[in-house]
Amino acid sequence: MAAGAAVPVSRRLLLDTAPLRNPAYRRLWIGHGVSFIGFQVTAVAVPVQVYEMTGSSFWVGVLGMVNLVPLVVFGLWGGAVADHMDRRRLLLASSVLTWVATLGLFAQALLGLELLWLIMLVVALQATGFAISSPTRGAIIPRLFPLDEVAAANTLSYTFSQAATLGGPLLAGLVLARWDYSWAYGLDMVLFTVMLWAAFRLPPIPPLAGEEVQGSPGLRSVLEGLRFLWTQPVLLMSFVVDIIAMGVAMPRAxxxxxxxxxxxxxxAVGWLFAAIGIGAVLGGLFSGWIGRVRRQGLALVVSIVVWGLAVAAAGLQHSLWAAIALLAVGGAADLVSAVFRQTILQTYAPDELRGRIQGVFTVVVAGGPRLGDLRAGVMAVAFGAGVSWVFGGLACAVLVALVGLASPALMRYRPNVSDSGPEGRSPEQVT
Incomplete structure (x- = not known):
């Protein structure tokens, strides 16, 4: 009996791997996770190459804007397109664009061109492909599962992504220490072919019968998605608390x-940058309880408050290992909040608008940390780095708690779970 009783306990505590039984999701999970390792290798190699070419941190900073502008523009547009066409086709096309951009980086490094404008152009193309594929992939997940399994699927995806965020830069360091930039970009190309395979093997995922979106995926379509978001307090407040979490509390600058x-x-700086990711991975490994949470809005608010308090406490420490431990706690809380933000979006928005709302989510996720870097840097100049760090964490906790108290719809939110798949479909139809 004791051995049998241990199984349910482990399932309650450990990462829920049940979504991997879905063949389509399993391929998508493998494809995105493996390709994201290569993406992280390139994310390290490009700024190192640009700095070596120019000797200027200014041009390395410009890379951030070169990435951000396509993410904002094509994240919104890509989400609109995902609501108008077969999402499998769009994911495959955008993944091919990303792979071709990586091929461009590989070619310029192999040929020794050292043309800054060419690198910037190719990086913008790569960011465009990512900006389109990210909301498309997010809109696909709830088409593969019943609503009560979406949180578990998101947890698996976020945990693998965080592991890639840790492992990719370490792998990049090893590659760049031994070989040139072409090896780094070539490795990314090879790893990204797994994503091409995963997208190619997906079943067709057209708009649901009876929910075809009228018109074309232009500005009007994007504005329709934004208007819908503005009228839905649960979704709107989930975006607000996300912006506060990253834009106010992120201390990495x-x-x-x-x-x-x-x-x-x-x-010490390497450990500080890694600490949040370490906590997120560990939090994911012990996340079996997440899929059973029904008060998802309340859980979102609480997890962000914990994130802010952990960041503030870490900023008070003079022991490196104490700061790392507290940042890891914050990273675990951030993973939980990320899962619930994504799950609320995917289960609350109707399928015909899900791509566009996912596009807004992509913009928020991309822009929030960059706003946080700006806030932290400006406050550090005015008041000192320690004050900026601690203030950001405390302000985040207080602001999110106030938003929660002022948003009863978010605090009361529970997903509408039924025994059938989302929108009344059987999930087996898209596996």
Whole structure:
């Protein structure tokens, strides 16, 4: 009896792998996770190459804008297109665009061209492909599962992505230490072919019968999605708390200064940057309970408050390992909040608008941390890095708690779960 009783306990505590029984999701999970490792290798190699070419951090900073502009523009447009056509075809096309852009990076490095404008152009193309594929992939997930399994699927995806975020830069360091940039970009190309395979093997995912979207996926279609979002307090407030979480509390812009002045130098900065990801991966491995949470709005608010408090507490520490431990707690809370934000979006928005709302989500996820870097840097100049760090965490916790108290619809939100698949479909139809 004891051995039998241990199984339910482990299933309650450990990462729920049940969604991997779905063949379509399993291929998508493998494809995205493996390709994201390569994406992270390139994300390290490009700024290192640009800095080596120019000797200027300014041009490395320009890379951020080159990435952000396509993410904003094509994230919104790509979400609109995903509501108008077969999502499998769109995911495959955008993935091919990303792969071709990576081929361009590989070619310029192999040929030794060292043309800054060419690198910037190819990076913009790569960001465009990612901006279209990200909301498309997010809109596909709820078409593969009953609503009560969407949270578990998102948890699996986020955990693999966080593991890639940790492993990719480490792999990039090993590659760049031994070989040139073409090896890094070539590795990304090879790994990204797994995503091409996964997208190709998906079943057709056209608009649901009776829910075809009228018109073309232009500006009007994007505005329709934004108008819908504005009228839905649950969705709108889930975006607001997400912006607060990243735009107010994210402390990573302060890591280099405090690593140098408080924690002992260059070795510490790597640990600080890794700490949030380490916590997110560990949180994902022990996330079996997430799929059973019904008060998802309340859980979202609580997890972001914990994130803010953990960040603030980490900023008060003078021991590197204490700061890392608290940032890891924050990273685990951030993973939980990310899963619930995504799950609320996917289960609340109707399928014919899901791509467009997912596009807004992509923009928020891309822009929030960059706003956080700006906020942290400006406050550090005015008040000091330590004050900026602690204030950001505390302000996040207070603001999100106030938003929660002012948003009873979000705090009361529970997904409308039935025994059938989403929108009344059997999930087997899209596996």
């Amino acid at each position: 302060l890591f280099p200064e405090l690593a140098d002045t408080r924690f002992g130098g260059d070795e």
